[in-house]
Amino acid sequence: MKVKSAVARSVIVTLTLASGSTLAGDVTKQQVVEQYAEIAHAVFSDALTTAQTLDNAIESFLNAPSEKTLGDVKQAWVDSRVPYQQSEVFRFGNAIVDDWEGQLNAWPLDEGLIDYVASDYQYELGNEGAIANIVANEALTIGANQLDVSTITPKLIADLNEVGGSEANVASGYHAIEFLLWGQDLNGTNAGAGERPYTDFVVGEECTNNHCERRGDYLRAVADLLVQDLEWMEKQWSADQTGNYREELLNGSADNGLRKMLFGMGSLSLGELAGERMKVALEANSTEDEHDCFSDNTHNSHYYNEQGIYNVYTGSYQKVDGSKIEGPSLHDLVAKKDQKAADEIQKQFDATRDQVGLLVTSAEKENQHFDQLIAAGNTQGNALVNATILSLVAQTASIERAASVIGITSLNPDTADHEF
Template sequence: MRSLLMPALFRQILVLISCLMLSSLLHANDSSNTKKPNVVAAQAVVKHYAELAYAVYSDAESSARQLQTKVEAFLKAPSPAGLVAAQQAWKTARIPYQQSEVFRFGNPVVDDWEYKLNSWPLDEGLIDYVAEDYFAALGNIGGSLNIIGNPTINLGGEVLDASTITPELLRSLHELGGSAANVATGYHAIEFLLWGQDLHGHELGAGERPYTDYSLGDNCSHGNCDRRAAYLLSAVSVLVDDLSYMTKQWAPNKTDNYRAQLLGLKSDIVLARMFSGMGSLSLGELGGERIKVSLEANSTEDEHDCFSDNTHWSHYYNGLGIENLYLGRYQRLDGSILSGPALGDLVRQAKPAIDNKTRKALSDTMASLKVLSDTAEAAQNPVKFDMLIAEGNKQGEKILSDILAALVIQTRAFEAAASAIQIDPTATGI
């Protein structure tokens, strides 16, 4: 169900405050004694930036294809083990994707595309059956449509034929009526279909969708198992197609994709986009939207991966993606390391002390995120994110406040690092 504790307006105000904080930080630094990077060195960093993006999105696509394989196998012969395998494949697919989010907030091709894949929180009632006490976002007519349960959908007088669930149908229903709560595609729609609602509130436990929700005949639970399977297959197909599109946008040796366009820009503009992506993800998105909102509202609905209780890893890999970009390295899913010229190299050449402080800030942030993941994955008495944000949970307040504090310091470090090489992160050319 969706939370009514965090009105949309307050959410927007909170994000706006975060953006204003970032803007003030970026303009407050004294730029005296700074040094513009060597043109050749800057171009090398820009080229490697594109290489990093291509590697990350390639891994995101390949892991989504593995998810597709596991889902197809599960649906051919539904079983508890098959469902668990599909769930694990979903978790693996989140690892590269969450690291890719640092390429948002500055690259239009990503910003205009991201909502298809990672929109949240969603109104589950749009997709499938929900608990009796479920309530949709205020005023959202799509929150109770139940696409899986209704082959004919009435949209306020307009009747939509949903007798056959296809990727095209899901795309047409995504953000139906302009409501961001109507999430019909992407990781979180798939997550809901694999786990179901998490009805444990602030207690330990994720969603417990039975594998029989996909069984045919008399073994089918909750009805419409064939349509549920069609929805899951279609949603995964959309995810693979969308990731394939983005991989192609960053592919090398092309003349008509985004990478070619990016490499044709002045290095200063691309470096600004890199700093913008790191700063915006740090403070506005991860710190504000994904942690601060949930903590202040004590809202399990505002948890990022709320059905699977995978939120700690999503946050961890967001942080790792930021660190990757500054250091110019990425560990691929096969274990290989991609490394090359990095922002940190440019900053170190200009002002070694500022580079050292930035690296320390990144390390401190990752350490604070590791406390979160270690707490959630503890062998004895694990405490998941939705438990940590419960009202009065002092442990959660400490862990999450430490992460927020680290993200603020990290963003200030980015401000100083950008200034050290005479880059204005707001000058993204967009």
Template sequence: MKMKTLLSRCVATSLLLGSSSVLAADVTPKQVVEHYADIAHSVYADALTTAQVLDQKIQSFIASPSQAKLIEVKQAWLDARVPYQQSEVFRFGNAVVDDWEGQLNAWPLDEGLIDYVADDYQYELGNEGANANIVAKTELTIGASKVDVAKITPQLIADLNELGGSEANVASGYHAIEFLLWGQDLHGVEPGAGERPYTDYVQGNGCTNGHCDRRAAYLQATADLLVQDLEWMEKQWSSKVSGNYRQTLLNESAQNGLRKMLFGMGSLSLGELAGERMKVALEANSTEDEHDCFSDNTHNSHYYNEQGIYNVFTGLYKRTDGTLLSGPSLYDLVAQKDAAQAKKIQSQFDVTRGQVHKLVESAEDNNVHFDQLIAAGNAQGNALVNDTIMSLVAQTGSIEQAAKLIGIDSLNPDTADHEF
């Protein structure tokens, strides 16, 4: 069954908005940074709301597991990814986000830490937690240490992240939930995502693969932790909370705020999206390095990362309830300096967003997903991914140009040690 996503609605809207950032008279850097904070708050508020829906769907599914309810939960997970992926543009430059986000979106993960896996699954060499299987055990032995995991709670799961010092030991977040819903994708570079049966959550007779009670407890605790984490971050950007990160940001110079905005856009565009999320997987032809590898939702995650960059530049954000947030933008500041260059930079953003959307078209229209595009021997698929990487590199150049036009020199977006 093909999963419905929110993409069609969001794409239709965003394409209409492609050139709608209207030059406001005398837009100031301070106003632009304040609106940036407003966008961040709205994105995290939407991420929280969709995570709460996911949490509620998981509660209902666990109480009475069925195939129909599993499909509903999976859809809720897909829906929750839409706003969260648009939030990643706030990571780079805002340490409060970058220091926090690993608990929600760390990847790739050695899923054998959490639950059963195929005998031949690939994991990080030397990772002692790679086959720990928390679901099946009440105590783990990692090196000389013993860890009591008898009672699965949100706090325990948070504490188990990077168990034994390995970054591949990801116990929490969207991808842990994704694995618990879909299971491993055992199709390699052939069509198909994970196929975990709903009976993995049936209590008593009918339970498959054992330990259904602990698996359910793990899924629920991970969803609860996700909501708790997003509640905290939503408050960090709220105008109604005193002493939070929003106040810290707005108390800094507006120029410093603009630098954070542009550095975040450039670093997500270049080092993270073009580099870590595409180049690494393409060069290694590795499905293990695919972002949403269990659900085959990677195309959407990449697209909404790009949409997040676009949101910050244009000052536009389409909320999950359909309302449009708009206000003073980087585009406006650039246009006040050089209207012709602003249009040229906007054009590059439009081209790149269209190019990233081709990954979505490949998956949704042709059933050729990202893991198939990066396969060795798929020359056409490899070329599509490489063209997308190069378009993101070009977009980063436009971000640097925009920075210079508004007085931000030596932006130096993070390359994550990749060469393009």
């Protein structure tokens, strides 16, 4: 089954930011931080809504497993990644998001913790949980841990994250769901994603690969946990709640809020997206270090990470219902101080978003997905990924320049220990 591109299904905002606009002249730092909180709430609300749609699609699929219903739920998963990936810019600088994020988006994972894997499965050395196979077993022994996993619940799945002390033991989140829907991608750097049969969820004689009822129980519980987690985070950014993180952020100094914004943008651009999500995979020619590795949706995840950075800089967000949020922005603050710098910084943001978009074009128009681009010997593909890394590095320099113009010094975005 070919999964339709999330980019193709989404309307992308293209903003024309007028030089010397009245808005830029009047905007205050506090207004920009308030707009940041507004965008965060809108993004997490969309992530929640699309996760609820995914949860409902999973229920429909498990009630009547078929090729069609499996295709429907895969599409719901792809759609759910669109807002969530735009939320990651709020991780860095906001500890409440970063501390919470691992339960939803941790990767790479040793998928043998969850379900059956190929006989030549490569996993983290020394990780006893890597072949535990929760679906096939009602009791597990991992190191000194004796675990009763007979009843699979959202709480059990949450408790199993990093079991045995290994970060590769990821039991929950988008990638656990992705693995259960697609199965392993056994194509290496050749074309193709995972090909799990829908019959892995058919209860009765047509069940393939055994334990179909427990596999369905796991899928249902992990989707429920995802929704619960997103419900909590949506409330943290809601203007209708009191005593939440949004209130704390807006009651702090505007300069501290701006630092969080700029640090988040720079750290996602440099250490995380350019480094962990692209450089690591490219240098090792490793599909195991690919982000959405089971579904081959990595190009979209990278694109929407970049879109999230762009959203924060421009004070804008395109909601999944097609409506648009626009307001006071970092760009306006920079233009207020130095119009020439604002124009040059905006130009770099536009160029980088276009460059990351070439990964989507490669996947959707040329059938060269990220796992093929990073293959050893794919000179053209390697060059495309490397050019994208370099553009993200240049964008980070523009983020630091923007910070300097508006008086936020010593930004030091996280490099994740990568050298560029």
